[in-house]
Amino acid sequence: MSIVPKDTIHVIAQSIGIANLHDDVAKELAPDVEYRMREIMQEAVKCMRHSKRSILTTDDVNSALSLRNVEPLYGFASGDPLRFRRALGHSDLFYVEDRDLEFKEVVEAPLPKAPLDASVVAHWLAVEGVQPAIPENAPIEVLAPPTETKKEGPRKDDESAIDVKPPVKHVLSKELQLYFEKMTELVVTGADTQLLRDALVSLATDSGLHPLVPYFTQFVADEVTRSLDDFPLLFSLMRLVQSLLLNPHIHIEPYLHQMMPSVITCLVAKRLGGKGIVNHWELRDFTASLVAFICKRFGHVYHNLQGRVTRTLLHAFLDPKKALTQHYGAIRGLAALGSRVVRLVVLPNLELYLRLLAPELSPETQQNEMKRYEAWRVYGALQTASGACMYEKLKAQSFLLPSSSRVALKSTARVATTNAKHQETAMDISPRKRIGAADLEQPPQKRPHLDTDNSIATEGRNLDGAESTVQLEPREGGKAPRIGEENVLEDSVRKPSKKGGKSITLSEAWKEDGDVGPLLASLVDLFGEGMLPFIPSKELSSFI
Amino acid sequence: MEEEKVEQAVLAYLKSKGYRQAELAFHDEQQRLRHSGSQTSDTAIDSSIANPILFYAKSDNDPNRYKEGYSKLRSWVYQSLDSYKNELLRILYPVFAHCYIDLVGKGFTQEARDFLQRFREDHEASHVRDIQKLEGVLSPQHLHESELVLTLRNNKQSVKMCQYSFELLLQYLHGTDSMLMLGIVNEHLNIHVLPGPPSALPKDDEVVAQGTLDYLNQKEIRWGALEDSLEDKFEKHNAAALLEKDMAGKKDGEGEDNKAKVDGKAGGPSNKKAKKDKASTAGPGTTAKSAGPGSAPRVKAELPMPTMSEEAEKQVMEDFRKRARLGSNALPSVSFYSFINTHNSLNCASISSDGALVAGGFSDSSVKVWDMAKLGEQKTIAGSVTQDKPPTNGFTETRETALEGSKSSYALLQGHAGPVYAASFSPDSEFLLTSSADCTVRLWSMRLKTNLMGYKGHNFPVWDVQYSPVGHYFATASHDRTARIWCMERMQPLRILVGHMSDVDCLQWHVNCNYVATGGTDNTVRLWDVQTGECLRVFNGHCGTVLSLAMSSDGRYMASGDDRGAIFMWDLGSGQCVAPLMGHTSCVWTLAFSGEGSLLASGSADNTVRLWDVNASSKGSRSEEKLSATRHLRLLKTLPTKSTPVYALKFSRTNLLLAAGAFSPSQSAKATT
Incomplete structure (x- = not known):
C-alpha cells in the first residue's frame, strides 16, 4: 500500500520510546507518513525552483518545513553533501556517517578562510549574434558546425528566411x-x-x-x-x-x-x-x-x-x-x-645508408672530428629508430610467434650475436657482401614498392653504382630466414648467403605480417650488440 | 451510543419492511444481551459494518448528505498534493453529475437545484453544455428521458490515474466516512490505475481544456499597447515627420505604395506602424481593436497613470531613436553580467532598464545592488582574468582585486528576514522592489540605498514581484495561491487575485497595464483584469510549473516558460497557443521580448540564452497568421554561457540584450575532472 513499510514505523516508534506500537497503528500511520513526506518534498522543490537551482539542498527542505510550521531539522546545514554508507552485512541498509568531533579541536582549529565576496562581472556574450571567443564565454566547439547545419535544415524550405550576412571586418x-x-x-x-x-x-x-x-x-x-x-x-x-x-x-x-x-x-x-x-x-x-x-x-x-x-x-x-x-x-x-614509417621507408634503405656512412665513422677515413661526431650522431639516431621499431614489432608479435619461428629467432639471435662479437664495426659488412654479390648474379626480385620512395630508392641504387647488385637475392639463403628452418640457419658459416638474405628481409620489413626473427637478426647484424637493449626483456630472456 | 443508533436503524428498517417476526426476534435477543450484561468486545459492532448500516438508514431521508459529501471531497481534492491534484480533479465532475442525478431521482428537486447552483461554477468551464442539460432534469421521470442522464447512468465513466492517486482517493473515501461518495465512485466510475508517475495532462483532457478556453476566452480583452505611452508618442512623432516629408514630396497621396517605398528607404519595420499611426491620427476616435491587420491598436489605461518628468521623457525618446533594429538577420548584442563567488546563494537577479544597475537577491536575506556604470573597466578586466584561470589561481586574484578597489563595489540592502526570491527595478531605476520568504515585499530607494517601505499582506513567501511598465503599481505572486496588486503609496493591496489552484510562481504586467498574467504550479497561466480583479483567461498547455512570462510590446502575445524547458506563445485575444518553442532542456528562468517584438530571448538553467524568431507571427495578417506562425517561429541562435545559468534577461530601450546569471563553476569542475 505505502512505500513506507510498517517496520519503518516500528523502528521510528522505538527510537522515540514507544516500544509496543500496535501493528494496526503502524499500518495506519505508514500512508500518512508517506503523504507528509511527499508534501514536504513538494514544498522543498518549490523552494529550490525559486532559488533558481536544480539541485535540492537541505536548506530547501528546511524552508519547506518552516512553510508547514514544522521545526527545521538541525545539523544538516553543512555545505557538503551527505555521505551515506552501507551498513555492514546488509545489502540495502544505509546510514549517514556521523563522526564524533573533539570539541577542543573544533575550538582550536584555525578559522577557515573567509569566503570571497560576491561580485558582478560584465562581458559580451554575443555581439550582433556572434559570440566573441573570449575567456568568459564557453569555448566554441571546434567541430560544432554539423549541429548548426542540422538546426538550419528545416529553414531551407523557407525562402524568405535566408540570412544574408554582411562581410565581417576583422578587428583585433x-x-x-x-x-x-x-x-x-x-x-x-x-x-x-x-x-x-x-x-x-x-x-x-x-x-x-x-x-x-x-x-x-x-x-x-x-x-x-x-x-x-x-x-x-x-x-x-x-x-x-x-x-x-x-x-x-x-x-x-x-x-x-x-x-x-x-x-x-x-x-x-x-x-x-x-x-x-x-x-x-x-x-x-x-x-x-x-x-x-x-x-x-x-x-x-x-x-x-x-x-x-x-x-x-x-x-x-x-x-x-x-x-x-x-x-x-x-x-x-x-x-x-612511428615504427610503421620506419619499417616502411628507413629499414629498406638502412643497409645502403650505413655503407655510405661507414667511412664517416672511422677515424682513419674521416679526419674531421666534428664531422665524425655528426656521423656518429646519425648512426645513433638510425640505431634508435630501427631499434624502437623492432621493439614495437616484437612487443606486438611476441604472443603471436609460433614456437618454430621462436626457435628460429633464438638461433638467429645467437648466431647474430656471435657474429657481432667478431665484427668490430658494421663497416666490414660491405666487402663481404661484395663477395656474395659476385657469386650470385640474379636479377633483383623484390624492390620496395612504395609510391613515396620508389624513385628515391632507385636513385639511391643508382648512386651506389656497381654495388646495386648487392640487392640480388641469393635463392636458398634468401628463403631460409623467412621460412625459419633451423638447419639452414644453424650453419652460419655460409655467410655470403646470409648477407643476401638480410638485405631482402630489410627491404621487406614494411610488410605487416613479416616475420620478426629474420628482421631482428639482420638488424643485430648491422648494429651489433647495440640492438639488444631494444628487445623486450621477455624476448631477450628467451635468447639466453 | 453508536450501537444504539445502529440498533434503532435496524429496527426502523425491519419495521418499515414489515418483518414482524424478525423484529420480535431481534427484540428478544436484545433483551437477553442486556440482561446478561456481556457487552464484550466481540459483540461490539465493527465500524465498517456500522457505517453502511447507519448510512443506508440515513441516506434516504437526508439530501444534505450529498452536498456535504461532495463539498468535502472537493475541498480535499483542492488541497491534495500538486502533482496528484490534476488526476484527482478528474473524478470531481462525474461525482458531481451523479450526486445531482441521485438527488433528482430521490425527488429532492429543490435540494438538487441548490446543489447544482452551488457547484456548477467548477465545471462550467469544461462541461457547460452538460450542465445546461442537467439543469433541465428536474423530476425522477425526466431521468429516463434525458439522453445525457441515461448515458451517464448506463456507462461507467473511465478515469485514469496513477497508483498513488488511487491510493490517496481510497484512503480518503474510507477514512472519512464518506460512504456516499465511495458508493458513487464504485458504482459509476471505472478507475484505471496506470503504473508510473502521475500524468500532467493526458490527451483526452486537452480536449476538455480547449473547451475551457472556448468558454472563458469569450470575454473581450483589449490587448493593444498603451495609448500615449512614450513609445506611442515616439512613433507618432516619427510618423508625423514622415508624413510631412511625404506631403512635401508628392501633392497627391498617389498611393500608400509610394509612401511605403519612402518609408522603406527611411528604414524597415517602422513603416507599418507609421502607416497605422497615420490612420489613427486621421481618426482619433478609433482606439480599440479595429485598427488594420498587423498593427498594434492603442488602448487607454484604466488606471490613473503616474506622470513622468520632461527630462526623463527626453532621455527615453533619445533611447528609442537609438534603438537597434532586430530581426532574424540582425541579432542583438548580449551583455552578460556574471555573478561570481556567490556560493550558490544567489536566488534572483534583476537589471534596470538602462542596464546600469544590477540587483541580486541572496538566500542570506541580503540584497546587493551593483552600479555597473561606476564599476568601470578596470574591474571588468580583473574579473575576466579570474574567470579564466583555474579555480585556485583565480580565487587568489579576485581576493587581491577585491581588496584593492572594490570594497564598496556594491550597495548592501539589508532588511528582509528570509531568502529574497525576486527583485524588480522601477522603469526609471529610482526604486527597487524585492520579495522574500518572510512574506513581505520591500521598497528600496536607489538614490538613498535604504529601505523605504515594507508591504505586508501575503501570508506565505512571496515568489515574485513585478513593477508595472509605467511604475507606481506593482504586483506580487505568492505561495498563498494569490497574486496581489499594489501601489507604492498604500500599505494594503489594491486587488487580490484568487483562482490559482496552487502557488502563483511568476507574473507579468501587460504593456497597457490593464492586465496582469500569472503563472503557477498548477501548470496554468491566467490573465487577470487589474481593474475588476477578474480572471479573464486561463491558458492550459504547460506540463510543468510555469516559471517565467513575457509580454510582447504590441500587447498581443505572451510567452511562458516552464520547468521542463518548454516555451509557449499565446495569443491573448483568442487565448490559443500560437506555437510551442522547444529547445531548452531545463527550467526556463526568464523570457524577454525585444523592443519591437520581433525576437524572444529565453534564459535557462541549461546554461544557454536562446533567441527565437517571433517576427512573422506578430506582423503577419490574421488570415495567414496560423500558417505563418507555425512556420516562422523558430530558434535563431543558441548562445551557451560558461556554466552560468541565466537568471534574468532584459532588452534595454536601445534593444541591447542584458543577461545576468551566477557563475557556478562546480558544474564545470565536475565535468572536467
Missing part, C-alpha cells in the same frame, strides 16, 4: 593586440625564462586566442627564415608552435600549411644556430616530436599530411649530398612518426 581587440605584442617580444628576447614558460602555458590553455593564430603563424614563419642561426630563438619559436597546437580552443587546421615549412626547416635545416653550437640536436629532437604530434593530431583531417611530411624527410634522408645534420633531422623525424 586592443587586449589581443597587446597579448600578441607581449608574446612575440617575450619569444624574441626572453629565452627560457620563467616568464616565457608561463606565457607559453597561457598560450596553450587560454580560449579566445583564435583571432591571433594567423598572426602567430606569420610571426613564426618570418622569424624562422630570418634567424636560422639564433638557436635560443628557434627553440622558443618551436615551443610557441607547440603551445598553439596544444591549445584545445584554437582551430588551427587552416594554418597548418603555413606552419609546416617553418617546423620542417627547424628539423632538417643544414645549420641551426650559430657556429659552434652543439645542442642543435636537441632542437631537432624536439621538432621531430612536434612533427609527429602534428601528424598524429591532424592526420585524419588532412590525409596527405603525413605522406607529404614523410616524402620531404625521406628526400633529405636519402640525398647523400645533404649534410649529416640534415640526415640526422630527417631520421629523427621519420622515427618520431
Whole structure:
C-alpha cells in the first residue's frame, strides 16, 4: 500500500520510546507518513525552483518545513553533501556517517578562510549574434558546425528566411593586440625564462586566442627564415608552435600549411644556430616530436599530411649530398612518426645508408672530428629508430610467434650475436657482401614498392653504382630466414648467403605480417650488440 | 451510543419492511444481551459494518448528505498534493453529475437545484453544455428521458490515474466516512490505475481544456499597447515627420505604395506602424481593436497613470531613436553580467532598464545592488582574468582585486528576514522592489540605498514581484495561491487575485497595464483584469510549473516558460497557443521580448540564452497568421554561457540584450575532472 513499510514505523516508534506500537497503528500511520513526506518534498522543490537551482539542498527542505510550521531539522546545514554508507552485512541498509568531533579541536582549529565576496562581472556574450571567443564565454566547439547545419535544415524550405550576412571586418581587440605584442617580444628576447614558460602555458590553455593564430603563424614563419642561426630563438619559436597546437580552443587546421615549412626547416635545416653550437640536436629532437604530434593530431583531417611530411624527410634522408645534420633531422623525424614509417621507408634503405656512412665513422677515413661526431650522431639516431621499431614489432608479435619461428629467432639471435662479437664495426659488412654479390648474379626480385620512395630508392641504387647488385637475392639463403628452418640457419658459416638474405628481409620489413626473427637478426647484424637493449626483456630472456 | 443508533436503524428498517417476526426476534435477543450484561468486545459492532448500516438508514431521508459529501471531497481534492491534484480533479465532475442525478431521482428537486447552483461554477468551464442539460432534469421521470442522464447512468465513466492517486482517493473515501461518495465512485466510475508517475495532462483532457478556453476566452480583452505611452508618442512623432516629408514630396497621396517605398528607404519595420499611426491620427476616435491587420491598436489605461518628468521623457525618446533594429538577420548584442563567488546563494537577479544597475537577491536575506556604470573597466578586466584561470589561481586574484578597489563595489540592502526570491527595478531605476520568504515585499530607494517601505499582506513567501511598465503599481505572486496588486503609496493591496489552484510562481504586467498574467504550479497561466480583479483567461498547455512570462510590446502575445524547458506563445485575444518553442532542456528562468517584438530571448538553467524568431507571427495578417506562425517561429541562435545559468534577461530601450546569471563553476569542475 505505502512505500513506507510498517517496520519503518516500528523502528521510528522505538527510537522515540514507544516500544509496543500496535501493528494496526503502524499500518495506519505508514500512508500518512508517506503523504507528509511527499508534501514536504513538494514544498522543498518549490523552494529550490525559486532559488533558481536544480539541485535540492537541505536548506530547501528546511524552508519547506518552516512553510508547514514544522521545526527545521538541525545539523544538516553543512555545505557538503551527505555521505551515506552501507551498513555492514546488509545489502540495502544505509546510514549517514556521523563522526564524533573533539570539541577542543573544533575550538582550536584555525578559522577557515573567509569566503570571497560576491561580485558582478560584465562581458559580451554575443555581439550582433556572434559570440566573441573570449575567456568568459564557453569555448566554441571546434567541430560544432554539423549541429548548426542540422538546426538550419528545416529553414531551407523557407525562402524568405535566408540570412544574408554582411562581410565581417576583422578587428583585433586592443587586449589581443597587446597579448600578441607581449608574446612575440617575450619569444624574441626572453629565452627560457620563467616568464616565457608561463606565457607559453597561457598560450596553450587560454580560449579566445583564435583571432591571433594567423598572426602567430606569420610571426613564426618570418622569424624562422630570418634567424636560422639564433638557436635560443628557434627553440622558443618551436615551443610557441607547440603551445598553439596544444591549445584545445584554437582551430588551427587552416594554418597548418603555413606552419609546416617553418617546423620542417627547424628539423632538417643544414645549420641551426650559430657556429659552434652543439645542442642543435636537441632542437631537432624536439621538432621531430612536434612533427609527429602534428601528424598524429591532424592526420585524419588532412590525409596527405603525413605522406607529404614523410616524402620531404625521406628526400633529405636519402640525398647523400645533404649534410649529416640534415640526415640526422630527417631520421629523427621519420622515427618520431612511428615504427610503421620506419619499417616502411628507413629499414629498406638502412643497409645502403650505413655503407655510405661507414667511412664517416672511422677515424682513419674521416679526419674531421666534428664531422665524425655528426656521423656518429646519425648512426645513433638510425640505431634508435630501427631499434624502437623492432621493439614495437616484437612487443606486438611476441604472443603471436609460433614456437618454430621462436626457435628460429633464438638461433638467429645467437648466431647474430656471435657474429657481432667478431665484427668490430658494421663497416666490414660491405666487402663481404661484395663477395656474395659476385657469386650470385640474379636479377633483383623484390624492390620496395612504395609510391613515396620508389624513385628515391632507385636513385639511391643508382648512386651506389656497381654495388646495386648487392640487392640480388641469393635463392636458398634468401628463403631460409623467412621460412625459419633451423638447419639452414644453424650453419652460419655460409655467410655470403646470409648477407643476401638480410638485405631482402630489410627491404621487406614494411610488410605487416613479416616475420620478426629474420628482421631482428639482420638488424643485430648491422648494429651489433647495440640492438639488444631494444628487445623486450621477455624476448631477450628467451635468447639466453 | 453508536450501537444504539445502529440498533434503532435496524429496527426502523425491519419495521418499515414489515418483518414482524424478525423484529420480535431481534427484540428478544436484545433483551437477553442486556440482561446478561456481556457487552464484550466481540459483540461490539465493527465500524465498517456500522457505517453502511447507519448510512443506508440515513441516506434516504437526508439530501444534505450529498452536498456535504461532495463539498468535502472537493475541498480535499483542492488541497491534495500538486502533482496528484490534476488526476484527482478528474473524478470531481462525474461525482458531481451523479450526486445531482441521485438527488433528482430521490425527488429532492429543490435540494438538487441548490446543489447544482452551488457547484456548477467548477465545471462550467469544461462541461457547460452538460450542465445546461442537467439543469433541465428536474423530476425522477425526466431521468429516463434525458439522453445525457441515461448515458451517464448506463456507462461507467473511465478515469485514469496513477497508483498513488488511487491510493490517496481510497484512503480518503474510507477514512472519512464518506460512504456516499465511495458508493458513487464504485458504482459509476471505472478507475484505471496506470503504473508510473502521475500524468500532467493526458490527451483526452486537452480536449476538455480547449473547451475551457472556448468558454472563458469569450470575454473581450483589449490587448493593444498603451495609448500615449512614450513609445506611442515616439512613433507618432516619427510618423508625423514622415508624413510631412511625404506631403512635401508628392501633392497627391498617389498611393500608400509610394509612401511605403519612402518609408522603406527611411528604414524597415517602422513603416507599418507609421502607416497605422497615420490612420489613427486621421481618426482619433478609433482606439480599440479595429485598427488594420498587423498593427498594434492603442488602448487607454484604466488606471490613473503616474506622470513622468520632461527630462526623463527626453532621455527615453533619445533611447528609442537609438534603438537597434532586430530581426532574424540582425541579432542583438548580449551583455552578460556574471555573478561570481556567490556560493550558490544567489536566488534572483534583476537589471534596470538602462542596464546600469544590477540587483541580486541572496538566500542570506541580503540584497546587493551593483552600479555597473561606476564599476568601470578596470574591474571588468580583473574579473575576466579570474574567470579564466583555474579555480585556485583565480580565487587568489579576485581576493587581491577585491581588496584593492572594490570594497564598496556594491550597495548592501539589508532588511528582509528570509531568502529574497525576486527583485524588480522601477522603469526609471529610482526604486527597487524585492520579495522574500518572510512574506513581505520591500521598497528600496536607489538614490538613498535604504529601505523605504515594507508591504505586508501575503501570508506565505512571496515568489515574485513585478513593477508595472509605467511604475507606481506593482504586483506580487505568492505561495498563498494569490497574486496581489499594489501601489507604492498604500500599505494594503489594491486587488487580490484568487483562482490559482496552487502557488502563483511568476507574473507579468501587460504593456497597457490593464492586465496582469500569472503563472503557477498548477501548470496554468491566467490573465487577470487589474481593474475588476477578474480572471479573464486561463491558458492550459504547460506540463510543468510555469516559471517565467513575457509580454510582447504590441500587447498581443505572451510567452511562458516552464520547468521542463518548454516555451509557449499565446495569443491573448483568442487565448490559443500560437506555437510551442522547444529547445531548452531545463527550467526556463526568464523570457524577454525585444523592443519591437520581433525576437524572444529565453534564459535557462541549461546554461544557454536562446533567441527565437517571433517576427512573422506578430506582423503577419490574421488570415495567414496560423500558417505563418507555425512556420516562422523558430530558434535563431543558441548562445551557451560558461556554466552560468541565466537568471534574468532584459532588452534595454536601445534593444541591447542584458543577461545576468551566477557563475557556478562546480558544474564545470565536475565535468572536467
